Every structure is written in C-alpha cells, then in structure tokens.
Amino acid sequence: MSGAPLRPFILWAPLEPPVTPDREEARRWATEELSKPQYPDARPSWLDQMWRDFLDWLTSLEGDGTGPGNTFGVPLIIALAVILIVVAIVVVRPRLNVRRKTSAADIYGDDSRVDADGYRKRAAVAADDGDWAAAVVEQFRAIVRSAEERDVIDARAGRTADEAAEELGRVFGGAQVLLDRVAHLFDAVRYGDQAASKAEFEATRQLDSDLQAMAPDYAGQTHEGFRVPR
Template sequence: MVTRLLTDVPVDIDRDTARLRAAGELSGPAYQSAKPGWLSEAFTWVVEKLLRFLETVDGAVPGGIFAVVLLVVVVIVLVVVIRLRSGPLATAAKAGRAVFAGQRKTSGEHRKSADDAAARGDFDDAVRERFRAVVRSLEERALLDEKSGRTADEAAVEAGRLLPEVADLLRAGARLFDDVHYGGIPATEAGYRSLSELDDRCRRARPVALVAG
C-alpha cells in the first residue's frame, strides 16, 4: 500500500499536495481498522499515570514504594482490629461465642445432660453442658442477670467479682468451654471433672456482698 502511494506520487509534487494525499491514504479502512480502540487507549493512559505516580512516590518517600505498600497493609490491619473489637463485627463475633444456644434449660437439666454425656464417653458434650450448668446456676441465684449472648469469659468475669474465691477457677472453666466448644480441642475426662468440681464449689460459695452485709 505504501509502495502504491510512492509510485502514484509525481516527482515534482509540492508539500500541500503530499500532505493531502497522505491524509487521504491514512483515512482508508485498512489504517482505521488497525487503530487502537478507546478501551486500549484508556488502559494505556491509566498504566502511564500509575507508573508516573509510583516513580514520584519512589523518589519522595523513604523506602520507596515498598514502604508505601507496607504502610497501607498496616493501616488495613489496624482498621480490621478496631472493627473486631468494637462495632458490628465485635457484636457478631461475641454473639457467635455465646454460652447458651437455643431453648434455655434449668441448671439441673444441664447437669443431667452432662452426666449422661460423660457416662457414654462424650466428654466434649459433657464439658459444654457442665459449664452451662455452672452459669445457669449463677443466674438462678441472681448472681448473674439472665442475658442472652453472654460469652463464657463474660460470665466468668462477672461472677468472679461476687465469688472471688472461685474467680480463677471460673476463668479456667471458661477457657476450657471455649477451647472445646469453639476451638475444636477434644475434651478429656480430667477436664470434665474439673468443671464438676467448679460447679460444686460455686454452689457452696457465698457472694462477698452477702458476707459483707
């Protein structure tokens, strides 16, 4: 095509005529079909702008683009941590680790379920039900308010203020409950017996407020 253009051009062609002929040739369908589309041009423009920005950052910030990327990652992690400790994410996480789920039972019903599970060797269920018996018993004695969504740690901390003599055992029992029920750690007979002892001691313990009175 270029060869045809050259053979058609007279030797003594002037500048204006050459420009007009070249423009006419480039406007032909073959050249127009080879022209990049708007999407390709837009992509090229974005890439050029991004590369220019990275070059500017690399020269202006100590550590270059690596430092900027690291800073962005740290900020994202901080935002996620804050959202987990407060707000909707924290509420959802706490609700997902509640002690009770479904219909409430009495402490006696939880103890019976725990003993039955232990008798058949299902210490996972035995641990869950025994710790629920502990918390439900504290609610029945009005040492804890009946509050849905309470976690094992919350129950242990709240009850430990009124029953300081078993506060450490309550926290240990809460950790065992969470490890088994939410952490997937297999329970043992020894762990179940430690919760049975905790249940008995909590039932015998007197709140400090009543002792002081």
C-alpha cells in the same frame, strides 16, 4: 462414472491458543479477589503486608509483560497471584467463620430454656458416653444457669463465657482463677473444636459443686476451699 475415489471431507478449525493474561490483568484478578468484603475484616497484618509488597513488586517490573523477553515473567506473576489468593482463602476464611460463630451465639446456644439441673443431666449423659467435650460445655452452662437461678447474676442473652466468669468472680473471689480456666476451656471446646479430657470435666463439675455450696460475697471478700485441678 469413473474418477478418483472421493475422500472424506473433514471440517476443522484451528484451535485458539489459551489467553495468558498480562501483568496488569493478573494484578487486577488478585486485587478483585482480595477486595471482597470478607477479607479486610479478618485479614492478618502479615498478610496485608505481604499483599502490599507483592503489588509494589509488580509495579517495579519493567515492560508490559508481552515482549519476547518476558515469557518467563508472566507465568511467574500469575502463579504468585494465584498462590496469594489461595493463602488468603485458607488463612482468612476459617478465622472469619470462627469470629462469626462466636459472636452469633451466647453460652446456651439455640436452646436457652434448660435449667441448671437439666444441663447437669446432659453433662452426665455425655460423660457416660465418653464425650468429654460435650460434658464440659453442658457443665459450664449449669454453672452459669445455677448462678442466674440463685440471682447471683442477672439472666441475660448474649453473655460470653469470659463475661460470666468475670461476673461470678466478683462474688466468688476465691474461684476467679478456676472460673477463668473453665471459661477458656469452654470457648476452646465449643468454638475451637479442641478436645477435652475426663480430668477437665471432673474439675468443671467440682467447681459447679463448690459454687453451689458457697454463699456469694457481695462485699468483695474472697472465699477459700476451691480445688485447683492438676
């Protein structure tokens, strides 16, 4: 049997071009993303203003974004929408996580059964390891737990570091400034991942020692003798 050689039969189909959303579609994508519940609660005011300005700018554009004169405008709109979403995720989500973490736990965290001496031992162990951040956290917990054990303040769950400093300052008036400093340091270390120094730990431990030696003054009189860290 003769004839021309058979050529391989190749199946092929034209590839569909990628779909490029128009201006309204890009706007809808961005609106749906930023309308999620986690964003409005934590959105900074400047980001909110940026978003409103961006929507106003989209509205002010002429045409439907599909004409030949808008081949540059559509990709630009999409790029700006994507950038805005990324900024919202990068800026807002960490703040939201920190807020949730701060509100979900009190001073003692998950284990609130440790006594003051137990927290002091934990602080000493952390200090021996050079973990000054953990040492500061445990030493501040010892301060608050010691005050609860002495019935200087009531033992209650959910107390924040600032609240503890304020309550202790009412009966240890001369230590109010130091209590506020240590409370802010506690929050910065525990919730803000801030590093601590040996000097800051020593100041916190010294404050604990001074408060143990001081009788509470429920009449509101201030005490002298608290050392201000340098």
